[in-house]
Amino acid sequence: MTTTAVDGNAAAGALFEAYGREMTLVVATCTACGQAGPVAETVAYLQAPGVVLRCRRCDAVLIVAVAHEGGTVAHECSVRLPGGDG
Amino acid sequence: MVDLIDESTHVRSVVLDLPDWAGHRAGQHVDVRLTAKDGYQAQRSYSVASSPEDGQVVLTVEVLDDGEVSPYLAGELQVGDQLELRGPIGGYFVWTADLGGPLQLFAGGSGVVPFRAMLRHRAAANGGVPVRLLYSARRLEDVIYRDELGRLAANGESDIRFTLTREWPDPWSGYRRRVDREMVEQVAWSPDDRPLVYVCGPTGFVETVADAMVELGHDQATIRTERFGPSGG
Numbered sequence: 001m002t003t004t005a006v007d008g009n010a011a012a013g014a015l016f017e018a019y020g021r022e023m024t025l026v027v028a029t030c031t032a033c034g035q036a037g038p039v040a041e042t043v044a045y046l047q048a049p050g051v052v053l054r055c056r057r058c059d060a061v062l063i064v065a066v067a068h069e070g071g072t073v074a075h076e077c078s079v080r081l082p083g084g085d086g
Numbered sequence: 087m088v089d090l091i092d093e094s095t096h097v098r099s100v101v102l103d104l105p106d107w108a109g110h111r112a113g114q115h116v117d118v119r120l121t122a123k124d125g126y127q128a129q130r131s132y133s134v135a136s137s138p139e140d141g142q143v144v145l146t147v148e149v150l151d152d153g154e155v156s157p158y159l160a161g162e163l164q165v166g167d168q169l170e171l172r173g174p175i176g177g178y179f180v181w182t183a184d185l186g187g188p189l190q191l192f193a194g195g196s197g198v199v200p201f202r203a204m205l206r207h208r209a210a211a212n213g214g215v216p217v218r219l220l221y222s223a224r225r226l227e228d229v230i231y232r233d234e235l236g237r238l239a240a241n242g243e244s245d246i247r248f249t250l251t252r253e254w255p256d257p258w259s260g261y262r263r264r265v266d267r268e269m270v271e272q273v274a275w276s277p278d279d280r281p282l283v284y285v286c287g288p289t290g291f292v293e294t295v296a297d298a299m300v301e302l303g304h305d306q307a308t309i310r311t312e313r314f315g316p317s318g319g
Contacts, residue, residue, distance in 0.1 A: 004289070005289065005313070006289075006313050006314055007179075007311060007312055007313045009115075009176050009178045009179050009312060010115075010131050010312075010314070012115060012131070012175040012176040012177075013115070013117035013129070013131055013172055013173070013175050016172075016175055022175065022176075022177050024176055024177055024178045025177045025178055038178055040176075040177075040178030040179070040310075041178075041311075046131075
């Protein structure tokens with residue numbers, strides 16, 4: 001199966017599991033290039049082992065959400081999220 | 087699952103009876119999770135095809151030959167079977183009647199699914215908001231909700247145009263090519279009308295349309311996109 005990029009809104013489910021709330025309208029700021037916009041507008045790869053969100057401008061990895069037995073854990077990479085999540 | 091409807095050659099709608107459904111907004115998704123006997127899980131996100139007012143929740147599934155989830159959902163699942171769902175989810179690619187309009191919708195292939203929810207929601211809200219839809223499909227047989235969209239177009243409720251990219255019936259009054267900037271300019275509201283723009287389809291389709299709309303002077307912030315890649319699984 002080829003790996004194809006979709007929009008961050010397609011990752012809404014995995015992000016909800018990780019954060020316990022709807023995340024797609026949250027503004028994510030890329031700490032690599034400064035691009036800021038809703039999580040829904042990032043580039044999402046859903047077919048990796050886990051969900052990978054990348055910056056639409058510079059391709060930096062913003063968030064990796066991985067499902068474990070106990071639930072989904074989000075690893076924040078080059079990203080700043082409001083409200084102390086980053 | 088209470089019913090299965092053939093929408094086109096590779097597309098079926100799965101009708102669900104969800105007693106605990108909290109309601110959704112047009113454009114939202116659900117995640118469907120399948121678990122095999124050995125514990126292997128596969129999950130896919132599907133747009134809800136029904137409007138909040140419809141009562142039942144409908145998912146429209148394009149069957150992909152190499153898919154893990156779609157062949158099961160649209161093939162093996164039997165009426166009466168249970169499904170594991172999570173949702174509704176997503177707050178971005180959503181339209182509710184109170185957002186107003188006019189509405190400018192661009193659908194590539196099964197990207198029309200969330201728009202059926204929006205069009206039905208609009209009708210349930212007594213219409214009002216003017217809407218234009220451009221729907222790109224390979225051939226007429228691949229057009230999902232053909233009868234329903236045809237009725238909406240015929241009674242003047244909605245301005246619905248089609249482009250077919252591979253085969254055309256004879257006669258055919260719609261477009262006969264992939265979407266391009268000239269087509270977008272012809273079908274779209276002017277930036278002065280301040281439409282709310284939703285674009286859903288394969289990545290190439292979405293980028294062509296969104297780039298054209300920005301070039302034509304539409305504010306990027308009014309354009310919402312949903313790319314599903316060449317295949318959704």
